[in-house]
Amino acid sequence: MECGGIPPLSLVPSDHPATLLAMAAATSVKDALRSPEPRESILVQGWVRTRRDSKAFSFIELNDGSSLKNLQIIANDTLPNYSDVQHLATGSSIAVRGRLAASQGKGQSWEVIAEELTIVGRADETYPLQKKGHTPEFLREIAHLRPRSNLFGSVFRVRNRLAYAIHTFFQERGFVYVHTPIITGSDAEGAGELFRVTTIDAKSPPRTADGQIDYAQDFFGRSAYLTVSGQLQVEAFACALSKVYTFGPTFRAENSNTSRHANEFWMIEPEMAFCDLGCNMDTAEELVKYLITDIRSNCPDEIELFGKFVDKELMARLDFVLDRPFQRISYTEAVELLLKSAQKFEFPVEYGANLQSEHERWLTEKHFRCPVTVFNYPKEIKPFYMRLNDDGKTVTAMDVLVPGIGEIVGGSQREERLDVLEANMQRHGLDPADYKWYLDLRRYGTVPHSGFGLGFERMLMFVTGVSNIRDVIPFARTPGSAEF
RNA sequence: UCCUGAGUAGCUCAGUGGUAGAGCGGUCGGCUGUUAACCGAUUGGUCGUAGGUUCGAGUCCUACCUCAGGAGCCA
Incomplete structure (x- = not known):
């Protein structure tokens, strides 16, 4: 599969007057443009991008989404419906049915001389x-039509290819694709606010004795939510099938209003048994490089468009990332670097606090000028499931930061020791009884294991240079916005 | 949610308290193997919404809405 590609039209409304549509399978614009030789008869279908009249004929630029490029149609004034064509x-x-011929004009090698135009x-x-x-802002208001634009057609062809490349990467390495549930009962995964899933009548909900809404009477017999991460569930599969990954939608009810956050987004979460933090970082870095390489070589027209109209630095940055190893640095070293830097930050750098966006940007954009993997964070600022290091102060967290976007990957080695994990939960105010099945994974044949989450849209932003996450999602869901 | 900025024609924008503008697009005509064609004409407005100040508000004030950029949360 390549960057684009549409199947031939096989179903046609029976009452449609167009005889052309009933003919044999059409040729895509992409295939027509790369034809090795002229063709006596060809059928192409699509949408008119623009039309120009000449003396005895009309030029039509036809696009069907299979390619960034248009196919030029020559519609002569001898066509019976020429006045309509004009x-x-x-x-x-x-x-259009006609002849594929070498173009007499400059700018394209092939064109179609129409013999019949419906x-x-x-x-x-x-x-x-x-x-x-x-502007992207205007096109965002017509999200149903924007895939017909050059920019968004390209973005969504690349989105398709990126999804394909992700599966290829893992399948080639023996990972098993696991579909973790969209609806979850875990309400304390520590990954943000949740959307509640309920069938309770909002006007007259069942109540408990103390007046609270009684979710025990809800559809699932308990509170249920849209998933914020498939990680806990996929760990169960890693502890059985060894190397697994999820790739699906994720929902966070955060009131985030930034160019990097959406309430519905897709995430890739590999999880690997018998894999420590180093192995985890290796995999994350290899994945990011693989995806860049794949898009670079399979979507050249689209990348060229992005480099021209979206981000002039794009190609240089992608090549730069491919050419160099990722920088690895511990949280402690990162803090020391930031403290030693002459840079003035709005927020102070201090050990034990989360790195601010400006700190991460300095590391990846100013200091190293390449992707940076920061690892071993203080345990206080990370979730309960991350493995406690021997120093007793840090956990095996790791974040991959990239220039322009910031965090693109977040992951860790998981705590595989039952007693330590239970202590972590208690420290985080969680009741181990609520996580019985998760603790069972440590109770029965526990193994060191690791995994991470890669934000699909953030990766897409990185390879396209598109700076707003709303512009790499077909119909974005953000606070106050779910129109389409 | 917080901070900053913006909202005027289909789009991109100008408009400095005193008659609502331009370019592009659209439409009509001309020219032409054209390429974001070219030339001419023409079309086009609840100035985000609601209040207020003023003889007079697109312009000043207040509130709200929407969008953008930044912050937090994170992927």
């Missing part, structure tokens, strides 16, 4: 997309 507006859908669906002058550039 009024074809941007956005209209057409089917107008499938008109678009009138209110069609909001112009052939000139639009």
Whole structure:
């Protein structure tokens, strides 16, 4: 599979007047453009990007989403419906049967001389997309039409390829894809606010004796939520199938209003048995590099577009990341570096506190100027499941920071010692009784194991240079916004 | 949620308390193997919403809404 690709049209409304649509499978614009030779007969279908009239014919730029490039159609005035063709507006859908021939003009090698042109669906002058550039903010308001733009068509072809590359990476390495549940009963995973899933009537909920809503009478007989992470569940599968990963949607009810947060996003969570923190960091870094390499070589047109119109530094940065090993630095060393730096920070650097965004940016953008993996954080600022180091002060957390985005990967070696894990839970105010099944993994044949979460959209932002997460999700869900 | 900024034509924006503007787009015509074509004409407005100050508000004040950038939370 390559960056784009659409299946041939096989289902056609029976009452449709277009005879062309009933013909054999159409050729995609992408395939037409890379044809090795002229073709006597070809059928192409798509949407009109723009049209220009010449003396005795009309130029139509046709795009079907299979490629960034358009296919030029020559519609001669001998076509019986030429007067209609001359009024074809941007956005209209057409089917064209004709001859694929070498172009007489510059700028494209092939063009289609139309012998029959069917107008499938008109678009009138209110069609909001112009052939000139639009701001991403405007296109965001027409999220249902923006995939027809060059920028968003490219983003979503790359999104497709990135998902494919993620599966390829893990499948080639013997990982098993596990579908962890979307609905979860864990309400204290420490990964943020949760969306409640309920069938209780909001107007007259069942009450307990003390007046609280009685969720024991809810659909699942308990409180249930949309998942904030498949990690706890996937650990169970790692402790059986050894190397596993999840790749699915994740939901956080945080009121985050930033360019890097959405309330519904996709996450990749590998989990590996018999794997310590070093092995974990190796895997995360190898994955990030693999994905960049894959997109770089399989979506060249799209990357070129992003480099031209989205982020001029994109290609240099991607190559730079590929050429160099990731920097690894412990939290303690990072704090020392930050304290020694002459840089003035808005927030003070101090051991024991979380690194601020500006601190992370300094490390990855100013100091090392490449991705940085920070590991061994103070236990106080990390969740209960991370493995306690021998120093008794730090846990085996690791974050991969990349320039321009910040944290793209967060992970750790998990605490595999039952007694230490129970103590961690108590320190975090959690009741081990609520995690019986999770503790069983340590009770029966426990093994050292590690894993991490890679934000799918953040990775996509990194490889495309697109700076707002809303622009790499088909229909973004953010606070106050779920229109489409 | 907090801080900062913005909201004027379909889009991008100008408009310094006194007649609502430009470029692009759209439409019509011309020209032309064109390439974000070109030339001419034309179309286009609840100035985010609601109040207030003023003889007079797009412009000043207040509240709210929306968007953007930054912060926190994190992926």
